[in-house]
Amino acid sequence: MTDATIAIRALNTHFGNYHALRDIDLDVRNGETLVICGPSGSGKSTLIRSINGLEAYSSGIVEVLGMAVGDNTRVLDRVRKRVGLVFQNFNLFPHMTVLENCVLPQVRALGRGRGAARLEAMAQLTAMHVETHAEKYPDQISGGQRQRVALARALCLKPEIMLFDEPTSALDPEMISEVLDVIQELARADMTIVCVTHEMGFARAVADRVILMAEGRIIEEGTPEQIFTNPQHPITRDFIGAIKS
């Protein structure tokens, strides 16, 4: 295929009678930061979740790091260890401390020893500026802190690609920037990033490319400058107008 880190060809997804993704073609280069936006129900989350096999698709090809994401569970396991995903709702494990949230996946997914896992976890929590909360439980810290813990947890597995599914949509406004800042640091460090978000300032600052989705299709694609200042498609224009106001 191509030398792209993520290569998607003619991807179609159906939920019963609902056609969620229609003929998606998308390449993401190594080290690129791609932002996906679009109105709700446009298939952004379905697309990003197809990349690590959380969402099954009907037809097409999804290739990640040279591996075919399909229904072969062994391949899926390998893909998931190299692709991190951060959710809108954090999905931290509420019955474990912040530290244990970061340690356990390393032990279970990579077979890493507890001592090494703890060192890695503390390093990642420190990079996310939440190391002082290591012994707390998720319900004792703020939303912004939770999302940074979720990011640290994913980074502990040393992924080559990070996926973000609306990472700031569930946050109070004053906490959005603390999360976007750490994602920005990752982007600067040349991590391959695919991020579903409506934060235009963030997209302008870090995105190499923005794609706009509507009704299961990619309707427009370009640099942040092109998309946000000179949108071509009428739906894009409406959407940009709506999120600007």
Next chain:
Amino acid sequence: MAGTMPDALIGAMPPPVIRSGPGAWLRKHFFATWYDAVFSVLFAVLIAWVLQALMQWAVIDAIWRVENRELCTREAGACWAVIESRGRLILFGLYPFDEQWRSTLACLVIIATIALSCLPAFWSIRRLPALWIAGFGIFVMLMRGGFAGLPLVTSEQWGGLSLTLFIFSGVVVIGMPLAVVFALARRSSLPVIAKSFGFFIDIVRSLPLLALLFAAAVVVPLLLPDALAGNKLMRVVVAFGIFFAAYQAEIIRAGLQSIPNGQDEAAVALGMPYWSRVVDILLPQAFRNTLPSTVNQAVITFKETSIVTIIGFFEVMASGNAAIGNGEWGNQYVEVYVFLALIYFVFVFVFGLSRYGAWLEQRMRLGHD
């Protein structure tokens, strides 16, 4: 200042008074209105009268020693001599007299096991099974003996409270892991497995416990060769365990359904294997979410063990009946039933420790702040 309220008026309103102290507490809870006061006084008198009568009967007028048993008449107080005389029968059944210290120790081990499982420190998927297997194993070894100079006492001679505890802990040790398997199988993504386990669980739940126990005691030996059939007590405990598992499986399933989908998705996305997702993420949350129902199921099971009387086992209830059944102590049935009630009460209280455990865990978390 151009306020909407004149300063004079603000000054005129006194701040609300917060009264405290025992006087205020009594007033608020018992004497807030005239009819509150009437009911409070009425019930205080009633409670005092009942307590006084109970004390008179159970302590002051009571006859404690067997030597004084001729004093036991209908007019006298409680005749606790019956417990001195028959207490060991109630607690240990026909277990050999000289070996009853083993039975006592075994019962204490199981009580400790129940109490420890109510503490959050043991609420882990490894520690809880280890605790119960150890507790149950020590119980059986002590009761059975046959090693290190301890004479062998086969289960035909077990009885009383220790038999009740054996049945209860055996049912939990067999039933709880089965319940987890049933619950997971019923949620399986393979329709054949999900449907057949669902069918099995519903069939077991629709059968009366008694019918199941009779079948295990009487019918199974006709179907299986002797080597496989085991003894009657084992078969009854296994059948009871399956019955417990069917109910507990539905509780666990409800607990699993209450966990947001994102929990499993996050674990999948982190590359965690199926067994780890179940053992580390789903089950601990499912059990925490259903702690009250699970404890409730354990209490019901503990009390239902008395049903095995009907197929010829002398657990604590039947031993109590035997203690008053032969005429010698026939008039002291009230004392014996009060004693039995106290035994059940103590156990339900021990189970109640789990509420303390839940509270402890909550406080432990808040303590981190």
